[in-house]
Amino acid sequence: PAPGCHSSVAGTVREASSVFLKTGRPRSSSMGRMSWFLLLLGVLTAYCIYTPLPENIEEPMLTNTPLKALAHLVSLQFFEFQMGMCRHLIQRSSFSKILFFRLKVPPTSDKNVIVTDTKFNNTPVRVYVPRRKSDTLRRSVFYIHGGGWSLGSAAFISYDLLSRRTADRLDAVVVSTNYRLAPKYHFPVQFEDVYDAIKWFLRKNILEEYVAQQLLDDPDVKIRLKIQCLIYPALQTLDVETPSYQDNAHMPVLPKSLSIWFYSNYMTSDSALRKAMKRNQHVPVEAAPLFKLVNWSSLLPERFLKGHVYKAPTFGRSELARKHPGFLDVRVAPLLAADSKLRDLPRTYLVTCQYDVLRDDGLMYVRRLRDAGVPVTHNHVEDGLQGILSFPVFKIYYRLMDEYIRWLDENL
Numbered sequence: 001p002a003p004g005c006h007s008s009v010a011g012t013v014r015e016a017s018s019v020f021l022k023t024g025r026p027r028s029s030s031m032g033r034m035s036w037f038l039l040l041l042g043v044l045t046a047y048c049i050y051t052p053l054p055e056n057i058e059e060p061m062l063t064n065t066p067l068k069a070l071a072h073l074v075s076l077q078f079f080e081f082q083m084g085m086c087r088h089l090i091q092r093s094s095f096s097k098i099l100f101f102r103l104k105v106p107p108t109s110d111k112n113v114i115v116t117d118t119k120f121n122n123t124p125v126r127v128y129v130p131r132r133k134s135d136t137l138r139r140s141v142f143y144i145h146g147g148g149w150s151l152g153s154a155a156f157i158s159y160d161l162l163s164r165r166t167a168d169r170l171d172a173v174v175v176s177t178n179y180r181l182a183p184k185y186h187f188p189v190q191f192e193d194v195y196d197a198i199k200w201f202l203r204k205n206i207l208e209e210y211v212a213q214q215l216l217d218d219p220d221v222k223i224r225l226k227i228q229c230l231i232y233p234a235l236q237t238l239d240v241e242t243p244s245y246q247d248n249a250h251m252p253v254l255p256k257s258l259s260i261w262f263y264s265n266y267m268t269s270d271s272a273l274r275k276a277m278k279r280n281q282h283v284p285v286e287a288a289p290l291f292k293l294v295n296w297s298s299l300l301p302e303r304f305l306k307g308h309v310y311k312a313p314t315f316g317r318s319e320l321a322r323k324h325p326g327f328l329d330v331r332v333a334p335l336l337a338a339d340s341k342l343r344d345l346p347r348t349y350l351v352t353c354q355y356d357v358l359r360d361d362g363l364m365y366v367r368r369l370r371d372a373g374v375p376v377t378h379n380h381v382e383d384g385l386q387g388i389l390s391f392p393v394f395k396i397y398y399r400l401m402d403e404y405i406r407w408l409d410e411n412l
């Protein structure tokens with residue numbers, strides 16, 4: 001699965017605690033980070049309060065604050081401007097320093113879990129090992145954070161909390177991987193960093209069972225993933241006019257323009273790809289046969305089609321795809337894999353959110369996996385927004401985390 005959104009793959013770990021224990025680091029003050037975190041959440045919450053959100057979205061837990069005043073600073077009219085600023089900051093690469101750096105937490109062990117930063121091969125990872133003694137095989141979760149290939153880190157406060165809870169509640173070893181980010185690094189660096197880390201993990205004969213498309217064909221990998229969990233995943237680049245892209249084009253967190261920007265930033269710093277994607281004219285006519293793999297008119301359940309009429313694809317210049325073949329690569333767009341490849345994937349848990357441009361990617365993948373005979377548990381969050389597991393102020397964060405961990409517990 002593409003590391004664009006959260007995903008994790010899991011298996012069973014043997015003797016993990018002796019393998020993974022390394023040095024801990026001293027605890028540092030978290031007040032500064034906490035204020036930054038609250039500020040970011042405040043702005044986002046304010047934004048969510050002010051922006052006309054769908055009615056069934058749960059209230060954030062911070063509504064009785066002066067956030068409503070702040071909310072007026074942010075409005076839909078400024079939306080594109082903000083997105084532009086956001087992109088600018090990421091491109092200047094100071095973005096992570098001024099914002100995300102502040103939201104990182106050091107690897108701090110607690111009474112239940114030992115947390116360590118280390119390297120798997122050349123990839124920095126954060127490892128969570130339960131303190132409890134275990135006589136049997138330990139389960140393991142390999143967690144890949146989201147952030148459009150441009151943002152985020154295993155040390156991000158929300159992901160750290162999620163991984164810590166997963167380790168504690170499942171009594172499992174959680175490996176949360178980092179990868180080098182765009183725009184400094186483009187595809188396939190992100191993919192390969194993650195792939196190297198997971199391969200390293202498996203080559204050590206630590207995992208007993210295991211999954212992911214490319215790993216299926218890799219003769220070096222003898223141990224298989226047991227399950228995969230895809231949390232509002234980004235799965236295709238062919239069609240950015242699916243009903244969910246159309247209906248949620250201006251949703252907070254991941255509007256269409258930002259999603260397209262993330263994809264193109266993942267591939268290249270050249271803006272031609274982004275401009276073509278905006279017009280949904282980036283795919284060359286030679287790739288026409290691929291469209292049946294993401295044909296939402298035949299793959300989406302009836303209720304998501306409401307009011308949308310499928311238009312035949314329009315094609316763009318061939319040299320774009322020649323220059324940036326990555327956007328048609330299955331490592332970027334797992335929906336472009338043939339059924340024969342999907343068939344061998346493991347049991348899957350897939351989360352989609354109603355108010356998310358990527359919703360239909362997930363829905364189509366559920367359908368294609370099931371058609372290929374893969375058992376899928378589909379959790380469609382009716383009141384969900386993209387990225388909800390980054391914001392532990394919404395009740396929905398805790399609900400979704402709970403459902404995800406419970407499913408892991410029952411299926412891993």
Ligand SMILES: *[C@@H]1O[C@H](CO)[C@@H](O)[C@H](O)[C@H]1NC(C)=O
Binds near residue numbers: 291292295298310313
């Ligand atoms: C998509 O599916 C519809 C049927 O639901 C079909 O009429 C159309 O030709 C298909 N288009 C492509 C590009 O596969």
